[in-house]
Amino acid sequence: MRSHRDFARGFRESLAGGPAPQNATAQDPAEIERRFDVYRNNVAHGLTQALARHFPAIERLLGADCFRGLARAYIAEHPPRTPVLTEWGGAFPAYLADEPSLQSLSYLPDVARIEWARSRAYHAADSEPIAPERLQETATRAGTDLCLDLHPSVQVLQLLTPAGSIWASQQPGGPAPPRAKEWRPETLLIARRGISHVITSVVRSSTGRFVSALRAGDTVARARDRAGADFDLNAALLLLVENALIVGAGIETGDES
């Protein structure tokens, strides 16, 4: 397989900006580079589009030209290591954070984190919410040992910027972006309600800590302790129940704790 392997390696170098492969030919050899450009364009365009599907608000905030330039650089540095494009792009937020020309836009990587989390939520596994009576019954029996299983799509982002409000401002018919005096860290709960509706809710940071603790397997009682000051347990549970995000309940056994 030596020669086909060499061919593929050379072809990739040609895609990445090198001259067309040595064995490439055409009726008119002068046209080989123009013809090979179709492959170069297809690859660059296809991957840029795939990234734009994950990060539409980033594309809107930066403009199409700037986004395209960043996407090309990202593709060169983090090419897909999967044939499943819905799973490629997870390193883009960190890439934006490291990009020297974007240092003044501190919210940008956070908006990208939101979009990636939304993408994950959209494709997360399905799980039916627990029936209210079963939740009630388990809660009564469990007392302080109550554990909750959350929907697989549930993610919490603790961000240093108001990126949730900025993300919302980029949606069709969204509110105005936050003004300078409204600049503050935001905590987001991102999850999927049912089959199709991805929620992106700005919540109290204590609620975020509570949900993260539940996610990590803490009992409700311990998660409440971790939530810290300014925590409203009833409001947090209501948020989870209303969005069908509690999919199971159990009683922690001694050996687990």
Place this chain on the structure above:
Amino acid sequence: MTLPRKAGLGFKPEHFPAITETKPDLGFFEIHAENYMGAGGMPHAMLERLRADYALSVHGVGLSIGGPDPLDRDHLARLKLLCDRYDPESFSEHLAWASHGGVWMHDLLPLPYTAETLSLICDHVDEVQEHLGRRMLLENPATYVLFDDSDIPETEFLTEISQRTGCGLLLDVNNVFVSCVNHRQDPRAYLEAFPLNRVGEIHLAGHEEEELPSGPLLIDSHGREVAEPVWALYAEIVSKTGPLPSLIEWDNDVPDFATLMAEAKRASMILSGDHHALTS
């Protein structure tokens, strides 16, 4: 289990409401396998609903059957999961490669046709068919360059793969036209040499045209109506083979559902031997 010998459409999520409301008379829908490899959510909910009402073709773009690397085991496993879950009437992939050294280019890339690549591809097709426990179809590519070390004509290459592995072929008529125009060859001569008795499905799609000093360069864009010369070739094929499952591929600048249905209707007319379809 095979696809109905009728016109089918590529499924686009934005058409889901129109499809469920109007239940159009179509032979099948085709999906790109890699778009349905998430764990859950809307993609699978739509696909389950679609599958309940229609025959299904699963069309892969990521296996890299023509690449030098061993087939990706994880990807084969994902394909098996998808095929086991939806039990499609057809699974197809491409005579092309898409990955190398663990990196996916996400394009269908061309390769030289040699004894070496022939035996490599036959091994890969065997492996896919064994792993999925089903026969697959392999599709002819649209190409923009040739390779001077290719010493087997594409039609002979595909015939040989099909005979050695038992796989069927997916004849993309637009790809035939695009490649032949690009390489200044006669598409009718290509089709004359093509083993039509191995064809399990036909693809029809639109292309764009650029101008090179030596003549046109056609680009397989899947972004518009099927071109007239491609319809003409399709009618000639069908007059020889009889009706075949025939897919309209429109993946970019996707129009409304009615526009796709008009294309499918034209394919249906040709399938039923109505020659007015060629002059519309």
